Amino acid sequence: MKIVAAEVVVTSPGRNFVTLRLTTEDGLVGLGDGTLNGRELAVASYLQDHVVPLLLGRDAHAIEDTWQLLYRSAYWRRGPVTMSAIAAVDVALWDLKAKAAGMPLYQLLGGASRAGILAYGHASGRDTDELFDSIRHHLELGFRAIRVQTAVPGIDAVYGVPTRPATPGGRHDDYEPAQRAPLPAEEDWDTAAYLRHIPTVFEAVRSEFGAELPLLHDGHHRMTPIQAARLGRALEPYDLFWLEDCTPAENQESLRLVRHHTTTPLAIGEVFNTVWDYQTLIREQLIDYVRSSVTHTGGITAMRKLLDYAALYQVKSGIHGPTDISPVGMAAALHLDLAIHNFGIQELMPHGSLTNEVFRQTYTFEDGYLHPGEEPGLGVELDEEAAARFPYEPAYLPFNRLKDGTVHDW
Ligand code: GCO
Ligand code: MG
Numbered sequence: 001m002k003i004v005a006a007e008v009v010v011t012s013p014g015r016n017f018v019t020l021r022l023t024t025e026d027g028l029v030g031l032g033d034g035t036l037n038g039r040e041l042a043v044a045s046y047l048q049d050h051v052v053p054l055l056l057g058r059d060a061h062a063i064e065d066t067w068q069l070l071y072r073s074a075y076w077r078r079g080p081v082t083m084s085a086i087a088a089v090d091v092a093l094w095d096l097k098a099k100a101a102g103m104p105l106y107q108l109l110g111g112a113s114r115a116g117i118l119a120y121g122h123a124s125g126r127d128t129d130e131l132f133d134s135i136r137h138h139l140e141l142g143f144r145a146i147r148v149q150t151a152v153p154g155i156d157a158v159y160g161v162p163t164r165p166a167t168p169g170g171r172h173d174d175y176e177p178a179q180r181a182p183l184p185a186e187e188d189w190d191t192a193a194y195l196r197h198i199p200t201v202f203e204a205v206r207s208e209f210g211a212e213l214p215l216l217h218d219g220h221h222r223m224t225p226i227q228a229a230r231l232g233r234a235l236e237p238y239d240l241f242w243l244e245d246c247t248p249a250e251n252q253e254s255l256r257l258v259r260h261h262t263t264t265p266l267a268i269g270e271v272f273n274t275v276w277d278y279q280t281l282i283r284e285q286l287i288d289y290v291r292s293s294v295t296h297t298g299g300i301t302a303m304r305k306l307l308d309y310a311a312l313y314q315v316k317s318g319i320h321g322p323t324d325i326s327p328v329g330m331a332a333a334l335h336l337d338l339a340i341h342n343f344g345i346q347e348l349m350p351h352g353s354l355t356n357e358v359f360r361q362t363y364t365f366e367d368g369y370l371h372p373g374e375e376p377g378l379g380v381e382l383d384e385e386a387a388a389r390f391p392y393e394p395a396y397l398p399f400n401r402l403k404d405g406t407v408h409d410w
Contacts, residue, residue: 001026001060001100006052008034008044011387013354015176016040016395017326019382020047020088022096024060030096031382033295033329034088036080037178037322038397046085050074055089061100063093067301083273083298090299091332091378099377105332106372109304109339116369117337119321119348120145120216120241124161127151128204135209144368145214145241145345148205152197157187159220159398159410176323177397184396189408191227198231202238214241214345221248221271221409222400225257232262241345242267242289242318248409252280259286270320273297275306282313289318289344295329296320300336307340316344323349327359331380334363334372346370358386 005023010016018034034043051070058066070086071077098105106112121143125131131150138146149160157163159177179185198217205215217240223231228246235243244267247254258266267289272278273296281287290310294303307317317340319333330351337346348370351359360381362373373379400410 001028001096003055003058003060006055008048008052009382009384009387010040010044010392011358011390012393013358013386013390014352015178015323015355016392017355017358018044018047018084018088019326019328019387020092021382022055022060022092024096028096028099030060030092030094030099031328031378031380032088032090032092032095032299033326033332034084035295035324035326035329036084037324038395039081040392042081043084043088046081047088051085051089060093060096063090063097063301066090066093067298071298078274078276080271080273080296083302084296087295087297087299087302087329090301091294091328094300094332095377102376104372104374104376105300105335105378106338109300109335112338113341114338114343116366116371117334117343117346118145118368119143119346119365119370120147120214122147122149122160122349124149125151126161126163128201131201131205132208135205142365142367145216147216147218147347148201149218150197150201152190152194154193155188155190157398159187160218178324178395179398180393180395182394185398187398187400187410189222189400189402189410191223194222195227195231195234199234199238202235202240206238211239215239216241216244218244219246221245223247225254228258229261232258232264232266235264236262240264244268244291245270249277249281252277252286255281255286256284265289267291267318270296274302275309278306278310282310282315285313285315287315289316291318291320293320293325293329294332294336295325300332303336304340307336307342311340311342314342316342318344319346321347321349323351323355327351327355327361328378328380328382331361331363331372331378334370335378337370338372354390358383358390
């Protein structure tokens, strides 16, 4: 199954996506997602200038061998750009292999371990009324697990909370961290105000929506370990499904302090890209959920190894699924979610209608559960004519400054 063409498609139907499209001599087409939000063109160049020449003429069936070739021959290891480029190739090869076998990808990964994939949605609000409307809207859409983010008195703009009012029914159409602008947006931050406010939000949500609804919260790397420990402990009465990215975890040891002080479950890893970033966190059981995406972590081949390692320590999956993962990356996640034993939950931020015009998907969301569908391969097609209508647009993620002007995690 020789690869005869490899094209890098950059398209911006609502937001930027990088897709690798491989074609074999038999005319099969495989797709891989290499989207790295705010740094898309770096991955596109890595693929186009350095990887495509290595792929032409190779056997598309040799997935492990290709992965090892790309990882080891580059000499320079790891990092989001490299690992997203490798992921794009790896996922495209799995798509091809499953198409050649005439099976949905999850079958090649061992078959279904569950009937459906529990997904959580993003509710948010500038105040309690708006937040409650947003939660109700998500419940009406069928979500059975909900991430809760709110504005904080004293802070002008908080990640995950749209600044415009929701449309009737609680839908926020403008939420997307990357903004199409020539420079990054500057936002503000005050950890003390945040720590005072968030427990009151969860108290209100629990008393309105009851004890059973799984609730999640994303700290987006903004706390120190001792602040994270304090928040985790303060949230214990509200029984969170997880507290995500409570502190930056480049220093894995710092999670020992958080873990020592709280039983609130912890999820980490959307900015990680290899198993090595998790070694201490998993081996010492300092986290409960792995947040990596297939797209930024070297694809199905590497994620499978990472999640199998996590399974040895009763750590589960919580695969990253924001809108900056393309439908191709999302489908790859769903096939893996369905097949692995240690599945935890899957993030779902539904893509907009423009994105869905370019990427035709067969995955479904019903009564709170996702399913990748039964089409051979990933089940996603790229409409190249539609893609060409949406050229790349520069976009930046925002950043925070504290009151005194110091740059802070956002
Ligand atoms: C999440 C994330 C995202 C990131 C985004 C950055 O939990 O979904 O925190 O919303 O901010 O992926 O590009
Ligand atoms: Mg997050």
